[in-house]
Amino acid sequence: MSWVIEALAVTLGIVFLWGLFAPRSQWRTLSAWLVSNPGAHEPGGAAYGWRRLLSGVGVIGLLIVAGSAYSADLARQPRPGLPETAVEQMWGSPTPSLVDRAITPLTAVPAEFVEEPLLGFQGFDDGHPEYLRALPVFTVLGDANMPGYVGSPGDRSVSPIGASSLVVNVRGPLLCIPRQVVVIESETAIQIAIYYGLRDPLTGAAPDHVVGCPLEGVVTSSVLVPLELSGPIGERVVQNLAGEAIPEVDIVE
Known part of the structure; x- marks a missing residue:
């Protein structure tokens, strides 16, 4: 016609x-x-x-x-895709948010929270990349200080990035938050786990984090968690608690 x-x-x-x-x-x-x-x-x-x-x-x-x-x-007509930014080349899309908190890791596994898969890490033995300071801060529905959120704000004049030895990328359920971090260091390996859970309620019984933050959740958010180690990464292998290597992500400027 x-x-x-x-x-x-x-x-x-x-x-x-x-x-x-x-x-x-x-x-x-x-x-x-x-x-x-x-x-x-x-x-x-x-x-x-x-x-x-x-x-x-x-x-x-x-x-x-x-x-x-x-x-x-x-x-x-289909439009050609826009070129990826440096952050997207490293961590994929959407752009990850940053846990801008001073974190004191545990050495024992918390039973009540959900361990989320770690998708990659980036070490800073040679200095911190500038892109980290431009990332949005992790929030849930606009709240950056959820009850039960891992770590503490610390001294706001000093960013936790400056003290960190690496960042780890994790994708957790959208309405859940990082609750605990486990880091176990040895001379040959650095084992890391990040646990998600629901925010603590202001009143009432504690929530069921395992049910509320399922591993198979479809809607997730990409998050970078900065961690301070006892020493440089050096030749040590970065792993999860099961001993599986976490992929290293090269810095793209």
């Missing part, structure tokens, strides 16, 4: 342009045969002027319709 509309539009365009630039030729070709004496019934200058005016309006109308159709067609 589209070709019929296009053919009609082209035909109307030709007729309008003919009437705009050569109204007399158009009348003689299309209308003169309807009268017995074309010379005596030929329209005057005013009639040709109106024909030009109407033809011009028709040309403008066709151009508007054609432009609108072209714009709509462009809007339907």
Whole structure:
């Protein structure tokens, strides 16, 4: 059907342009045969002027319709993806938020919280990348100080990033928060686990964190957790508590 509309539009365009630039030729070709004496019934200058005016309006109308159709067609075309930012190249999309807290890790596993998978780490033996300071702070529904949130605000004049030895990327359920961090260091390995749970209620019984923060949750948020170690990473292997290596993510500037 589209070709019929296009053919009609082209035909109307030709007729309008003919009437705009050569109204007399158009009348003689299309209308003169309807009268017995074309010379005596030929329209005057005013009639040709109106024909030009109407033809011009028709040309403008066709151009508007054609432009609108072209714009709509462009809007339907798939657009090339925007280039990834450095943060997206490192940690994927969406941009992760940062746990901007001073964290004192545990060395024993908490039973009531949910251990979330660790997707990558980045070590800072050679200095901290600037992009970390530009990341949004981790919040839940706009709240950055949830009851039970791991760590403490600490001295707000000094960012925890400055004291950290690495950051670990974790994706936890959207409405849950990091509750505890376990770090076990040895001469050959650094084992890390991050546990999520629900925020503590202001009143009432403690929530069931295992049920409220399922591992198979579909909607998750990407979070970077900075951690301070007892010494440089060096040649030590960074692992989860099961002894599986956590992928190292190169710094992209």
